[in-house]
Amino acid sequence: MAVLSRAERKQIASPWVQKIIKELRQSQNLNFTDLEAAVQYTDDWIDDNQSDWSTGLPEPFKANTDADAKILLFIYTAMKRGGLL
Amino acid sequence: MAGGPFLPSSAYPVGTSGEIFPNTHLGAGAGAAVEEEGLGVANATDLTGDRVWSLRFQMPTTLPTGTATFRLFALAAIEAGDLSVQPLWASVAMDEDPSSATLNDETPDPDSRTGGDGSDGDNSTFGWATADDDKYIEARWTLNADTVIAGELIVMELRIVDADTDVAAVTTLFPSVIFV
Numbered sequence: 001m002a003v004l005s006r007a008e009r010k011q012i013a014s015p016w017v018q019k020i021i022k023e024l025r026q027s028q029n030l031n032f033t034d035l036e037a038a039v040q041y042t043d044d045w046i047d048d049n050q051s052d053w054s055t056g057l058p059e060p061f062k063a064n065t066d067a068d069a070k071i072l073l074f075i076y077t078a079m080k081r082g083g084l085l
Numbered sequence: 086m087a088g089g090p091f092l093p094s095s096a097y098p099v100g101t102s103g104e105i106f107p108n109t110h111l112g113a114g115a116g117a118a119v120e121e122e123g124l125g126v127a128n129a130t131d132l133t134g135d136r137v138w139s140l141r142f143q144m145p146t147t148l149p150t151g152t153a154t155f156r157l158f159a160l161a162a163i164e165a166g167d168l169s170v171q172p173l174w175a176s177v178a179m180d181e182d183p184s185s186a187t188l189n190d191e192t193p194d195p196d197s198r199t200g201g202d203g204s205d206g207d208n209s210t211f212g213w214a215t216a217d218d219d220k221y222i223e224a225r226w227t228l229n230a231d232t233v234i235a236g237e238l239i240v241m242e243l244r245i246v247d248a249d250t251d252v253a254a255v256t257t258l259f260p261s262v263i264f265v
């Protein structure tokens with residue numbers, strides 16, 4: 001994915017703001033400009049590493065899943081680590 | 086003798102649902118009256134464009150002495166970020182159409198501020214920094230883009246400027262016209 005647009009960075013930051021800043025009242029010393037940089041860094045990291053990660057997936061999972069299914073595996077694993085699953 | 090405040094006789098949120106709305110700010114303090122109802126603006130991550138509060142202020146048939154001033158204060162549970170607010174207004178008489186009035190720009194840089202860390206030149210009307218959460222932050226504009234006239238209505242578009250807003254919390258605004 002190319003560099004995210006401002007609107008796309010907002011879409012990613014919005015639920016983070018709802019959960020962390022609004023509900024938990026944490027990180028209240030961050031503004032959206034600060035969040036934009038962190039969102040972009042995270043997306044860049046995924047972009048840089050997705051090929052290695054995908055290549056390293058074990059068979060038969062790798063051969064029997066399309067790109068969307070592989071992404072969902074990544075997301076569900078991350079959500080579990082974040083306590084959201 | 087100075088006078089006011091004259092509060093909005095009408096306040097209507099124009100635009101996308103969820104981005105501008107009536108809101109009750111809940112302070113985190115231990116006081117017994119922590120709620121305050123005002124004009125809500127979504128946090129910057131949920132704003133997708135400029136949004137407007139459409140306001141009306143009824144002026145008395147005899148104006149107080151002093152300088153007509155638009156006073157706006159804000160509350161938010163946050164310690165960083167900027168909110169850019171641009172008042173545009175005109176005085177409209179009876180037998181005139183307020184929806185056809187050409188509104189005059191006071192710009193997002195107010196004539197004075199109390200509290201917060203907003204600054205002129207970057208279009209940040211209000212700025213929040215450490216320990217500004219749940220505190221009143223005030224901005225004042227001398228109403229000189231048009232002329233305030235006794236017995237007329239001030240028709241105001243209170244525009245939230247998305248591009249210059251990055252505060253990551255809902256903000257609640259409280260507008261009035263005063264004479265100082």
